[in-house]
Amino acid sequence: MGEIAPVSVSRRGVTMADVAREAGVSRQLVSLVIRDVGYVAPEKRSLVLAAAERLGYRRNTLAASLAGRRTFSVGLAVLDIHNQVYAEFADGVADVLEPAGYQLLLAAGVHLGDGGLASLGALVGLRVDGILIATHFTDDVRLEQLLAGTPTVTLGEASGVPVIDAVQGDDALGTRLATEHLLAQGHRDIAYVGGPDTQQNAARRSGYREAMTAASLPTREVDADATETGGAHALLTLLRGPGPRPSAVVCYNDASAIGVLACAQRERLLVPEHLAVVGYDNTRAAGYPGVDLTSVDQHARDIGARAAGLLLERIADPDRDAVTDILTPRLVVRGSSSHYLTH
Amino acid sequence: MGEIAPVSVSRRGVTMADVAREAGVSRQLVSLVIRDVGYVAPEKRSLVLAAAERLGYRRNTLAASLAGRRTFSVGLAVLDIHNQVYAEFADGVADVLEPAGYQLLLAAGVHLGDGGLASLGALVGLRVDGILIATHFTDDVRLEQLLAGTPTVTLGEASGVPVIDAVQGDDALGTRLATEHLLAQGHRDIAYVGGPDTQQNAARRSGYREAMTAASLPTREVDADATETGGAHALLTLLRGPGPRPSAVVCYNDASAIGVLACAQRERLLVPEHLAVVGYDNTRAAGYPGVDLTSVDQHARDIGARAAGLLLERIADPDRDAVTDILTPRLVVRGSSSHYLTH
DNA sequence: ATGAAAGCGCTAACAG
DNA sequence: CTGTTAGCGCTTTCAT
Numbered sequence: 001m002g003e004i005a006p007v008s009v010s011r012r013g014v015t016m017a018d019v020a021r022e023a024g025v026s027r028q029l030v031s032l033v034i035r036d037v038g039y040v041a042p043e044k045r046s047l048v049l050a051a052a053e054r055l056g057y058r059r060n061t062l063a064a065s066l067a068g069r070r071t072f073s074v075g076l077a078v079l080d081i082h083n084q085v086y087a088e089f090a091d092g093v094a095d096v097l098e099p100a101g102y103q104l105l106l107a108a109g110v111h112l113g114d115g116g117l118a119s120l121g122a123l124v125g126l127r128v129d130g131i132l133i134a135t136h137f138t139d140d141v142r143l144e145q146l147l148a149g150t151p152t153v154t155l156g157e158a159s160g161v162p163v164i165d166a167v168q169g170d171d172a173l174g175t176r177l178a179t180e181h182l183l184a185q186g187h188r189d190i191a192y193v194g195g196p197d198t199q200q201n202a203a204r205r206s207g208y209r210e211a212m213t214a215a216s217l218p219t220r221e222v223d224a225d226a227t228e229t230g231g232a233h234a235l236l237t238l239l240r241g242p243g244p245r246p247s248a249v250v251c252y253n254d255a256s257a258i259g260v261l262a263c264a265q266r267e268r269l270l271v272p273e274h275l276a277v278v279g280y281d282n283t284r285a286a287g288y289p290g291v292d293l294t295s296v297d298q299h300a301r302d303i304g305a306r307a308a309g310l311l312l313e314r315i316a317d318p319d320r321d322a323v324t325d326i327l328t329p330r331l332v333v334r335g336s337s338s339h340y341l342t343h
Numbered sequence: 344m345g346e347i348a349p350v351s352v353s354r355r356g357v358t359m360a361d362v363a364r365e366a367g368v369s370r371q372l373v374s375l376v377i378r379d380v381g382y383v384a385p386e387k388r389s390l391v392l393a394a395a396e397r398l399g400y401r402r403n404t405l406a407a408s409l410a411g412r413r414t415f416s417v418g419l420a421v422l423d424i425h426n427q428v429y430a431e432f433a434d435g436v437a438d439v440l441e442p443a444g445y446q447l448l449l450a451a452g453v454h455l456g457d458g459g460l461a462s463l464g465a466l467v468g469l470r471v472d473g474i475l476i477a478t479h480f481t482d483d484v485r486l487e488q489l490l491a492g493t494p495t496v497t498l499g500e501a502s503g504v505p506v507i508d509a510v511q512g513d514d515a516l517g518t519r520l521a522t523e524h525l526l527a528q529g530h531r532d533i534a535y536v537g538g539p540d541t542q543q544n545a546a547r548r549s550g551y552r553e554a555m556t557a558a559s560l561p562t563r564e565v566d567a568d569a570t571e572t573g574g575a576h577a578l579l580t581l582l583r584g585p586g587p588r589p590s591a592v593v594c595y596n597d598a599s600a601i602g603v604l605a606c607a608q609r610e611r612l613l614v615p616e617h618l619a620v621v622g623y624d625n626t627r628a629a630g631y632p633g634v635d636l637t638s639v640d641q642h643a644r645d646i647g648a649r650a651a652g653l654l655l656e657r658i659a660d661p662d663r664d665a666v667t668d669i670l671t672p673r674l675v676v677r678g679s680s681s682h683y684l685t686h
Numbered sequence: 687a688t689g690a691a692a693g694c695g696c697t698a699a700c701a702g
Numbered sequence: 703c704t705g706t707t708a709g710c711g712c713t714t715t716c717a718t
Contacts, residue, residue: 015711026689031713039687056488061468062409063711066694071405073469081433081449082627087424090451103465106424106449108433122446125404145399228631262632284425288571289605290633358695369704374697384703406695409710 014057023051034059065127073103074311075123079135081108083226084283085300089134089155092304100312102129110135117142124150130311133159136198151314153307157199158324165314167307167325169298171200174329175207175250178278178296181331182248183215185338187276191220191246193234193256204252204280220246224256231259232266239267248276248337254283257293261336276337286334294337298329357400366394377402408470416446417654418466422478424451426569427626428643432477432498435647443655445472453478460485467493473654476502479541494657496650500542501667508657510650510668512641514543517672518550518593521621521639524674525591526558528681530619534563534589536577536599547595547623563589567599574602575609582610591619591680597626600636604679619680629677637680641672 016034020027025044032038033048040048051057065071076093078086090106097104105128107119112135123131124146131147134155144161152159158166175192182190192208195201205221212219222237224230231251238246251257257279261271269275279286282297306325314320359377363370368387375381376391383391394400408414419436421429433449440447448471450462455478466474467489474490477498487504495502501509518535525533535551538544548564555562565580567573574594581589594600600622604614612618622629625640649668657663 017711028689028713029687032688035713041687044687056491058464058467058489060409060470060711061465062405062414062470063694064713066403066405066409066696067711067713069694069713081424081430082427084425090424094452103469104450106451107447108449109437119446121401122404124401127403127405146401148399258631265632285628285631288601288628288631288634289608290635291631292633360695371697371704371706375703378697382703387703403695406710407697409712410695410697412697412710 014055015060016057018055019048019052019057022055023047071103071127071129072101073105073126073128074130074132074308075105075107075120075126075128076132077107077110077120077123077135079110081106084285085156085281085298086134088300089304089307092301092306093132093308094304095301096305096308096312112137112140112143117146120146130315132307132311136200151311151318153311153314155303155307163322165307165310165322165324167303167310167327168200169300169303169329170326171203171298171329172207172210174280174296174298174331175204175252176211177207177329177331178250178280178294179208179211181294181333182250182276182278182337183211183217185248185276187248188217189220189244189246190217190248190250191222191238193224193231193249193251193260194221195224195226195252195256201252208250224251224259226253226255228255228259228262231256231261232263233259235260235263235267246275248272248278250278252280254279254281254286254293254295257295257336258285258291261291261293272335272337272339278331278337282332286332292335294334295332296329297332299327303327357398358403359400361398362391362395362400365398366390414446414470414472415444416448416469416471417473417475417651418448418450418463418469418471419475420450420453420463420466420478422453424449427628428499428624428641429477431643432647432650435644435649436475436651437647438644439648439651439655455480455483455486460489463489473658475650475654479543494654494661496654496657498646498650506665508650508653508665508667510646510653510670511543512643512646512672513669514546514641514672515550515553517623517639517641517674518547518595519554520550520672520674521593521623521637522551522554524637524676525593525619525621525680526554526560528591528619530591531560532563532587532589533560533591533593534565534581536567536574536592536594536603537564538567538569538595538599544595551593567594567602569596569598571598571602571605574599574604575606576602578603578606578610589618591615591621593621595623597622597624597629597636597638600638600679601628601634604634604636614679615682621674621680625675629675635678637677638675639672640675642670646670 016027016030020030030048032040033045110119130151132153137157137159153165156168194205209219222234224234249260257277260277264271264275279293279295282295285291286293286295359370359373363373373391375383376388437447453462473494475496480500480502496508499511537548552562565577567577592603600620603620607614607618622636622638625638628634629636629638
C-alpha cells in the first residue's frame with residue numbers, strides 16, 4: 001500500500017528472477033539449470049539449486065509452455081473411468097508416456113455427442129502436445145476441425161478422420177472366437193446380447209453373425225445397455241420370447257454377461273449346463289469366484305501402449321501417413337462356458 | 344523463406360489479433376466476446392464469433408492463464424485408477440466442479456512415497472487453482488512445502504498438514520458396524536483381514552478391535568495386500584493356523600473379501616453357513632451374483648462432492664480455518680453374512 | 687559459458 | 703464500446 005512496496009516474496013510468486021538474485025547469477029543460467037540443458041559449472045549449478053530450494057521455487061509450467069511452444073503433456077480423453085477397459089488403456093499409455101517425459105492429463109466422461117467435445121476443446125486449449133481418445137465416434141465433422149494441428153491417436157475405435165492414427169482390437173474376430181468356442185462345445189442355439197450402436201459393438205455383432213452363418217445356423221439377438229441390469233433384462237427377453245431357450249449366449253461386454261449370469265441364477269438355470277455364457281473384455285471381475293466368466297481379452301493395456309507409441313511418432317513427424325493398428329484378441333476360457341472346467 | 348512472408352495462418356497460430364483483423368474490430372473486443380464478459384453489441388459479437396469460426400480460432404488457455412493468473416482447472420491426484428472407490432471420488436468431484444466451470448485434471452497412480460510427489464509437482468507447476476488428493480499419506484514434510492500456496496483438500500485420509508482440509512469416512516465406525524452385525528448374528532470367533540499400514544487401514548483395524556473388546560472377545564488378525572490373492576492367502580493362514588476355525592471374517596476392503604470368498608469356495612466352506620464374510624467399500628462387484636458380499640459403504644461419491652465443495656470455498660477464501668469432514672458409513676447387508684438372505 | 691533483447695498470446699487497468 | 707500501455711514468467715536467439 002506504501003509508495004514503494006519493499007521487495008517481498010508473495011504467496012506464489014517466486015520466479016526465476018528471484019532465484020537468480022538469491023544465487024547471484026543471471027536469470028538465463030537459472031533457466032538452464034532448471035531445465036537441465038547445456039553445460040553449467042557444477043558450483044554454479046548447486047548454487048542455483050540451493051537458492052531455488054531455499055525460496056521454494058516452482059517452475060511455472062504455464063509460462064514455460066507458452067514461451068517454449070511445447071507443453072510436454074498429452075491429453076487422454078476416456079469415456080468412462082469406471083470401466084476397467086479404459087483404466088487399462090490408461091495404464092498402457094502411462095507405461096510409454098511417462099518414461100518419455102510426458103505428463104498425462106486425463107479427462108474422464110468424454111462423450112463426443114454432447115459436452116464431451118468441450119472436454120476435448122479444453123485439452124486442445126491447454127495446448128497439449130498430443131491427444132489420445134478412447135470413446136465412441138460418430139460422424140461429427142467438428143472433430144476434424146477441433147483437432148487440426150494437434151497430433152491425435154484413437155483407441156478402441158477409429159475416428160473416421162483419415163489423417164488420424166488408430167489402434168484397436170479386432171472386435172469381429174473376438175466374438176467369432178467366442179461363438180466358435182461355443183459351437184465347438186456342441187451348442188447350436190446361440191444367442192447374442194448386443195450393445196448400443198457404436199462402431200465397436202457393430203463389429204462385435206458382425207463377428208457373431210459370421211460365425212453363425214458359416215455354421216449355417218440362424219442368429220438370434222437382443223440388446224442391452226452396458227450395465228448388469230441390461231444383461232439381466234436381455235436374458236429375460238430371450239427366455240420369455242418365442243422358440244426354444246438358447247443353450248448359450250455371447251455378450252458384447254462383461255457387464256452385460258454378468259447380468260445374464262445373475263438372471264440365470266434367479267431363474268434357476270445352471271451355468272454352463274443349462275446356459276453357457278461368454279463375455280467380452282476379460283475384466284477383473286470375470287475371474288472372480290462365483291462369476292468365473294469366459295471372456296474375450298482385447299489386450300487393452302497393449303492397445304494403450306501402442307497408441308502412445310504412435311502418438312510419440314506423430315509428434316516427432318506430424319506429416320507421416322496415418323496408420324491403423326489392429327491387435328488380435330484372445331479367448332480366455334473359464335467355467336461359464338466349459339463343462340470340463342466346472343467344479 | 345522469402346524476404347517478407349505473406350500473412351498466412353500457420354498450423355496452429357490463430358491468435359486473437361488474427362480474429363480481430365478478420366472481424367475488423369479491436370483485439371480487446373475479441374477478448375471480451377471470447378470470455379463472454381461485459382456488454383458487447385450483438386452485431387459485433389456475432390461478427391467476432393463468425394470470424395473466429397472461419398479462422399478456426401482456439402483460445403490459448405496457457406496464455407490466458409498466465410495473464411489472468413487463474414487457470415480454472417483443479418488437479419485430482421488419485422492412488423489407483425483401477426480402484427472403484429477412486430473412480431467414485433472422481434465422480435463426486437466432477438459433480439461439483441464441472442458446473443462451477445472448472446476443468447478437472449486427473450493424475451493417476453500417485454503414490455506419495457516415490458514418484459507420486461513428482462505428479463503433484465506437475466500439477467502445482469501447471470498452476471491449477473486447487474488440488475484434491477486421494478491417496479495414502481506418510482509424514483512427508485515436503486508435501487507441506489510443495490503445496491504451500493495451492494488450496495488443497497484431501498479425500499479419504501488426512502494429510503497431517505494442519506492447514507489442509509480433509510474429507511473422510513469414519514473408518515473405525517465402518518468396521519465396528521460390520522463386526523457388530525456379525526456379533527448380532529451370533530458369531531463369536533470373528534477374525535480380521537487387515538491391509539498395509541495406512542491411516543485408513545489402521546482406523547478400520549481399530550474399529551474391529553473396539554467392537555470385539557466391547558464384547559469381551561479375543562481378536563484374531565491376519566494381513567493381506569489389496570488383491571483377491573491376498574485375501575485368499577489370508578483365509579488359508581487362518582484355516583491352517585492354531586485354534587478353532589473362525590466363523591466369520593471382517594475384511595478391510597472388498598478385493599480381499601472376494602479373495603476370501605474364492606478361497607472358501609475352494610476349501611468347500613459354505614458362505615455364510617460355515618463362514619460369514621464382510622467387505623469394505625461396497626464396490627459394484629459386491630453386488631454381483633455369486634459374490635453377494637455384505638460390505639461397508641463409505642459414500643465415496645459424497646466424499647468427492649464434499650471435498651470439491653470445500654476446495655471451492657478455500658479457493659474463494661484461502662485464509663479460512665481448515666476443516667475436517669467425517670462422513671458416516673453404512674453397512675449394506677447381503678448374502679455373504681446373513682442366513683436370512685441366502686438363496 | 688554467459689548476458690541482452692525479443693516475444694509467446696493473452697488479460698488488466700485505464701483513458702478516451 | 704475502443705485503443706493504449708503494461709505486464710504474466712519463461713524460452714530463445716544472438717551477441718559477447
